[in-house]
Amino acid sequence: MKFTCLSKGGGFHFPPCHMLNFCGIRILLDCPLDLSALMAFSPVPTALDCLPVEESYNTEANAFFDSRFGSGKRQKIENLLDAKSLLFAEPWYKTVNNLHLWNASFIDVVLISSPMGIMGLPFLTRTKGFSAKIYVTEASARIGQLMMEDLVSMHAEFRQFYGPGESNFPSWLRHEELEVLPSELRELILGKDGVELGGWMPLYSAADVKDFMLKIHTVNYAEEVCFNGTLVIKAFSSGIEIGSCNWILNSPKGDIAYLSGSSFISAHAMPFDYHSLQGTCVLIYSDFLSLGDTQDGENGDNYSVSTADKLLPISSQDLAGFNHNSVEYSEEKEKLVFICSHAMEHIKQGGSVLIPFDRLGTILLLLEEMTASLEASDTKVPVYIISSVAEELLALLNIIPEWLCKQRQEKLFDGEPLFAHLKLLKERKIHVVPAIHSHELLINWQEPCIVFCPHRNLRMGPVVHLLRRWCGDPKSLLILEDVLNPLSLLPYQPVAMKVLQCVFPVGIGLHEVQPLLKTLQPKTVLCPEELRLHINFSSEKKSFSVLYYTEAETLKVPYRKDSSELKIATDLASHFYWKTFKKEEINIAKLKGELLMENGRHHLLFDNDNKNSLSNNRSLVHWGLPDSEKLMAALSKMGISGNIQHGVSDAKSQTVCIVHIQDPYKASIEIGTTSTIITTADENVAAFIYKIVDNILDGV
Amino acid sequence: MAIETLVLGAGQEVGKSCVVVTINAKRIMFDCGMHMGYLDHRRYPDFTRISPSRDLNSALSCIIITHFHLDHVGALAYFTEVLGYNGPVYMTYPTKALAPLMLEDYRKVMVDRRGEEELFSSDQIAECMKKVIAVDLRQTVQVEKDLQIRAYYAGHVIGAAMFYAKVGDAEMVYTGDYNMTPDRHLGAAQIDRLRLDLLITESTYATTIRDSRYAREREFLKAVHKCVSCGGKVLIPTFALGRAQELCILLEDYWERMNLKVPIYFSAGLTIQANAYYKMLIRWTRQKIKDTYSKHNAFDFKNVQKFERSMIDAPGPCVLFATPGMLSGGFSVEVFKHWAVSENNLVSLPGYCVPGTIGHKLMSDKHDKVDLDPNTKIDVRCQIHQLAFSPHTDSKGIMDLVNFLSPKHVILVHGEKHKMASLKEKIHSELGIQCYDPANNETVTIPSANYVYAETSDTFIRSCLSPNFTFQKCSSVDLCNSTTVDRNLMPELQVEDERVAEGVLVLEKGKKAKIVHQDELLLMLEEQKHDA
DSSP, rough: OOOEEEEESSSSEEEEOOEEEEETTEEEOOOOOOOOGGGGGGOOOOOHHHHHHHHHHHHHHHHHHHHHHHHHHHOOOOOOGGGSSSSSOOOOOOOEEGGSSSSSGOEEEOOOOOOOGTTTHHHHHHHOOOOOOOEHHHHHHHHHHHHHHHHHHHHHHHHHOOOHHHHHSGGSHHHHHHTOOOOHHHHHTTTTTGGGGEEEEEEOOOHHHHHHHEEEEEOOOEEEETTTEEEEEEEEEESSSSSOOEEEEETTEEEEEEEOSSOOSSBBBOOOOOOGGGOEEEEEEEEOOHHHHHHHTOOOOTTTTOOOOOOOOOOHHHHHTTTHHHHHHHHHHHHHHHHHHHHHHHHHHHHOOEEEOOOOHHHHHHHHHHHHHHTTTTTOOOOOETTTHHHHHHHHHTTTGGGGGGGHHHHHHHHHSSSSSHHHTTTEEEESSTTTTTTHHHHHHHSSEEEEEEEETSSSSSSHHHHHHHHOTTEEEEEEOOOOOOTTTGGGOSSSSSSEEEOOOSSSHHHHHHHHHHHHHOOOOEHHHHHHHHHHOOOOOOOEEEEEEEEEEEOOOOOOOOEEEEEEEEEHHTTTEEEEEGGGEEEEEEEEEEEETTTTEEEEOOOOOOTTTTGGOOOOEEOOOOOOOOOOHHHTTTOEEEEEEEEOOSSSOOOEEEEEEEEESSSEEESSBBEEEEEEEOOOHHHHHHHHHHSSSSSO | OEEEEEEEEESSSSSSSSEEEETTTTTEEEEOOOOOOOSSSGSSSOGTTTOTTTHHHHHHHHEEEESSSEEEEEEHIIIIIOOOSSSOEEHHHHHHHHHHHHHHHHHHHHHHHHOOOOOOOOHHHHHHHEEEEEEOBBEEESSSSSSEEEEEEOSSSSSOEEEEEEEEEEEEOOOOOOOSSOOSSSSOOOOOOOOEEEEEEEEETTTOOOHHHHHHHHHHHHHHHHHHHTTOOOOOOOOOHHHHHHHHHHHHHHHHHHTTTOOEEEEEEEHHHHHHHHHHHHHGSHHHTTTTTTOOOOOSSSSSSEOOGGTTTTEEEEEEEEHHHHHHGHHHHHHHHTTTOTTTOEEEEEEEOTTTTTHHHHHOOOOOOEEEETTTEEOOEEEEEEEEOOOOOOHHHHHHHHHOOOOEEEEEESOOOHHHHHHHHHIIIIOOOEEEOHHHHHHEEEEEOEEEEEEOHHHHHHHHSHHHSEEEOOOHHHHHHHHHHHHHHHHHHEEEEOOOOOEEEEETTTSSEEEEEEHHHHHHOOOOOOOO
């Protein structure tokens, strides 16, 4: 098999993307969208933003003036980074960079591991010639669909402002424009190596999303699907989001486990089912989430609420149940309480709280904790959820008990709603509206308030308008789910609003990797190169081999199995005619039947076709040298007489002897060291003599 | 190896479904039901036949419950909490959510009727359900190393599933109750094409072929409308789960279209609570209803209100859903006592009532005087309407499923003896499949598939995949014999790809059997090839 990492991804919302060639089947693992690159663009401008456009025009006029008078070469000065440096244009979107180098029509299977991994697929499904089977869990498909529809809805605002595109190639992608960009923005667009231009695409439409949904095949956890009779595919929960999964691929050549972003703690999603990944030939380790945490932690500033790294001792007893999960779970709870207490402080001062989170699990937990805090402090401020898909998403969450964690499932069996927001909606403590201009929102608007809304990159969606309204208010609070990127708040400077950054632990912790791999016991592990720095695999205790992979490099992994297993039906086995080869105590039998590939296994079925009954009598292969004396005796027994002429010891000829037959018919049998030739005018005579020779020779 | 099927209940009858299948040394109990027509020991399957020493945990690998009806789950709490079974119990998510409501409803009926005699308590029901492992549709569950089970959608009632079990190479399906046609709130049964040794199927309507559902719906709505428009009351005895939701969707839609204001009641709040479950489990219903969840959940009934006991004698028309169905005791019988004496009222009974219940007595031609119990006799003057809305499959559906799966053997359960005999003969003659209809406590033994496993070399696989084209030329004589149309369509040259696997099976002492290509055999034996 061959494995190519197309992209390491970038955090929770941009999972990794890989290409796998397994048994000749080309499998694309996840197809995400890098929405963090949207920070290069400006939000939809307001009237106050007209000035930068005019200044830009003046600059161009000055350049023209200079060149007309030939007054010297215009010096290219890199501009300093400010709000005017952002791109004022309809945004394009950054897909996986190396994916466009692959011909989409050659992809056979696409496996999607989470709702985030689905965001870039409409670009593929609208490609001409794309015909792959797309497998995704049902819950991921539903949530991913809503996420894509929300993105299209938010993008429509840009489209309305900038109008239909004048050309297929936007001006900001031209080389001369890119050169004058500040280095931070240029890196965002071109990547660190300056080669990522090929990944940018204009956004798909709502029709593309609808068309995409018709092409996917949804699966349940632990459901077996069979591709082409050869590959058996199974999804198991990974615990990181509702519907997120890891994959097991099974074929006659062996099995592969694909370990995507996973989490041992989950207060909403089905827990990480790592037991089902045990004992595979190859395990592809693709959880980059904790690596990202470590890197971001190094850049943390004063606002970060990251807790100090606690080195938890891992004993062998912890392997069975990963008991330290309860510690991390309480850490997450502490962060929620911390956020809520900060929010309550600002509300009591008369400020509002803005929460542009996109992570579904965190929103749900924060919503429950926030409303509990409001009730406990007897504070009456409204909570708004503003999103085009929020109503449908919240309704969806209460009808998918099979995809939730055990505590939520117990609510089903007790007859209670699965999430608290259903009750809060009925009590009018939460208001869900599709847009910031909704009639319901306008007539009910009240400040101070708490608002959940997209988008986390602060460039589109309701958050833009609310942030402009509150960015100058020191009493208000902005809660971000990630470490602050210096570019994030650029369009809103100066910012007097308080900013709270909360990094939630996610993914398999670095200290959990080694115990996990010991539990899973694969034969071979494919690890990202970055993991080599953090984890020492050179311990002698390990029972698996480790191969490291990097972006854009193809890794070849040899198959461990030399042969496949074949299933023979009993009715065929009962027809075996065994022949004992005395020398080595070996029994051999001839096999004839129909080979079938079904559910990833080879089957040999009995062939009932009578046409082949004659050919059944022919031996497959002979070996050894026929004994001329035995041959003569056998011929005599059949009433055939002849005489032996011993072969000439000519070096050129391989003939050992020749048997001439005269009675009852004419024939000759020439015996060589590697073959026997029967010459006669009558076909029936030849077949008859062949049977005699066949009996003398060793063969099957 | 053989597959042994011990039928402890629903053998040549309907009630106390319980089938114990021994397959490749694994023992699986399908369903653990009770019989609602009996009050004595015949109510439960004869569990002593599972293990005379009462060691149930080692005697069974697992229990599989197909759906939440009492004749399939009614004995489970008794089996786990009284008899002490502690092994795994599998059912779907809706069945796990709703079965305790059924068991609790039945427990209350028994307590009301027999005073303090309890077979199991509410706490024991809750304790029993904690041991249940919920499964999703088409999810492959590894019970033990060699034992795999999988649930398929059965229709019939929410959460109902047909269960597939595979032990080693032997495979079987137990259908439970299923429906091959969709109704208002559920889809039709769906299953993969499987290679089965055994299919155990219900045969409730072994000889019935049902007509259009729409005609029956119209008939029901007409009867109800006529009754309430004359100021009468409609009593619909039904279980809280399944039938009530189906009929309520039907009535709700009709009420909206006809702009009726007559109240629709659910008794005792149990069904109203059940509707809350149905809202959460809407993804287990049919596709049309599934897609309504975000705008208006189909189980949010606007016209439905709660019925209080004090309203039994209140004047005015109404429609009342009361539990249990078949008038086998409880609140529905109590209301029946009050309303049956008036000819304005209507009682709508299910299509099938277990013998021994009041519902079954009312279905006979002479139902003027009915014995409710040894001490009470009542004059029945109200109208009786038989509501043929059964969610069971009919004989055509059974034949369709058996034909689709084409198992090597079929066992019929959950039906009437004589009708099962007819269906058995039909399956044998029309489909050529061996079929059995055992009675209770009988055992059927059938052979199961066996396979020989051998390693295979790559060379052998590759040689099998090579095309083997053969060319056939049709002679002019054949062309003359063809009809005019065929002659134009028949090509003179036909090409076929006849791939045949040909190899050698090698059995070496102390090693695993291996299939190799003929060229590899010579290398193994260190011999030189000799052509002949």
